[in-house]
Amino acid sequence: MNPGQSSQHITRLTRDTLALILAGGRGSRLKHLTLWRAKPSMPFGGKFRIIDFPLSNCMNSGIRRVGVLTQYKAHSLIKHIQRGWGFLRGELNEFVELLPAQQRIETSWYTGTADAVYQNLDIIRNHDPSYVLILAGDHVYKMDYGSMLLHHIDSKADVTVGCVEVPVTRAREFGVVQVDTNSKIIGFQEKPENPESIPGRPDTTLASMGIYLFNTRFLYEQLIRDADTAYSSHDFGKDVIPSIIDSYRVMAYPFRDPATGAQPYWRDVGTIDAFWEANIELVGVTPELNLYDAKWPIWTYQEQLPPAKFVFDDDDRRGMAVDSMVSGGCVISGSRISHSVLFSNAKVHSYCDVVDSVVLPDVVINRHCRLKRTVIDKGCSVPEGTVIGENLEEDAKRFYVSPGGVVLVTPEMLGQEMHHAR
Numbered sequence: 001m002n003p004g005q006s007s008q009h010i011t012r013l014t015r016d017t018l019a020l021i022l023a024g025g026r027g028s029r030l031k032h033l034t035l036w037r038a039k040p041s042m043p044f045g046g047k048f049r050i051i052d053f054p055l056s057n058c059m060n061s062g063i064r065r066v067g068v069l070t071q072y073k074a075h076s077l078i079k080h081i082q083r084g085w086g087f088l089r090g091e092l093n094e095f096v097e098l099l100p101a102q103q104r105i106e107t108s109w110y111t112g113t114a115d116a117v118y119q120n121l122d123i124i125r126n127h128d129p130s131y132v133l134i135l136a137g138d139h140v141y142k143m144d145y146g147s148m149l150l151h152h153i154d155s156k157a158d159v160t161v162g163c164v165e166v167p168v169t170r171a172r173e174f175g176v177v178q179v180d181t182n183s184k185i186i187g188f189q190e191k192p193e194n195p196e197s198i199p200g201r202p203d204t205t206l207a208s209m210g211i212y213l214f215n216t217r218f219l220y221e222q223l224i225r226d227a228d229t230a231y232s233s234h235d236f237g238k239d240v241i242p243s244i245i246d247s248y249r250v251m252a253y254p255f256r257d258p259a260t261g262a263q264p265y266w267r268d269v270g271t272i273d274a275f276w277e278a279n280i281e282l283v284g285v286t287p288e289l290n291l292y293d294a295k296w297p298i299w300t301y302q303e304q305l306p307p308a309k310f311v312f313d314d315d316d317r318r319g320m321a322v323d324s325m326v327s328g329g330c331v332i333s334g335s336r337i338s339h340s341v342l343f344s345n346a347k348v349h350s351y352c353d354v355v356d357s358v359v360l361p362d363v364v365i366n367r368h369c370r371l372k373r374t375v376i377d378k379g380c381s382v383p384e385g386t387v388i389g390e391n392l393e394e395d396a397k398r399f400y401v402s403p404g405g406v407v408l409v410t411p412e413m414l415g416q417e418m419h420h421a422r
Helices: 007-015 028-034 052-061 075-084 113-118 121-127 145-154 168-173 216-227 236-244 272-281
Strands: 017-022 065-070 095-100 131-136 139-141 159-167 175-179 185-190 204-215 250-254 266-268 309-311 320-322 331-333 336-338 353-355 370-372 374-376 407-409
Touching: 007 017, 007 145, 017 052, 017 113, 017 121, 017 145, 028 272, 028 407, 052 065, 052 131, 052 139, 052 145, 065 075, 075 095, 113 121, 113 131, 113 216, 113 236, 121 216, 131 145, 131 216, 139 204, 145 159, 145 204, 145 250, 159 168, 159 175, 159 236, 168 204, 185 236, 185 250, 204 216, 204 236, 204 250, 216 236, 266 272, 272 374, 370 374
Parallel strands: 017 065, 017 131, 065 095, 159 250, 309 331, 320 336, 336 353, 353 370, 374 407
Antiparallel strands: 131 204, 139 266, 159 204, 175 185, 175 204
């Protein structure tokens, strides 16, 4: 916050902002995990879903008018938002509103991120905000959008793009940004083959976070222009942003801790390896992402479950967990859990060893199983005596083995067909 900028000033700005979370993506790099769910509805961190992070950032930043744009296999996402995010007061003009693809303007589904917003222009106009904050629904991070609003106004921007530093080796996954000395964006390439690094830092590049803060009238103008452009793919990163950087004031907002200047936690958990790693990081003594921070809580649907339980204390049959997170409803019966994350309602029967694993909700692991470096999808019943993670060549015959050696197991791979959204 700049000197003289009061919290009341930020509150007025956030109240005059409408946030739109783009949550329609399939997330195909997550392979079989997104076979029956959209990426933003993926479970994360023991009891949350990825969509909870941008939603919680909005609530904690004072932005209480939020639209969630859904499309691909959105049933579990819609159910989660209806159950967990219905606490806002409509009479105070606070809401989390679901905006599924309805062919309101066009006779097609959402064809790109810009088209998704364009097809809801009538709804945006009805809410009449001064600013529209467009957010990706599939990243894990904590961010005060109020600070970005102040930066946007102070820099007299038409649009501000949230930016984060990433290694050049990963930059092909993002929109890559070049800025001048005043943080004005002078170049933008979406997922380039040869990413341009930050001057003087050959190993690092500046990437878009998929966060765009628009002055509302400017957004209307650009979306209508883009919709009328026949050759456009109607995407913010591929089309809208690159087309305006030469003629308008497009500014970069560096995602940094205001106290230390360091870059805070931000993860795109878009691959099996990244998803596994980001969850496993949470079991550390002081993980970079602090889920226990009462000053910036992550809100979610609180399922009513009993406490986790650990039973049996014999030498060869001891229910225990070390360096792990174990969620409500779990029962660990005479088995050892080590360096793992167990989501809600997991049941582990006796004589099992579960190591370096991410076990999603409602999983049953039957007796005498050994699991190492696995992701076990929701609803799996792992047969008695199953061994996974000790011979990747054999595992690859039945399951998906990631480039990093993480084994993904889904109900379908176990012959347990589940043809419905979960």
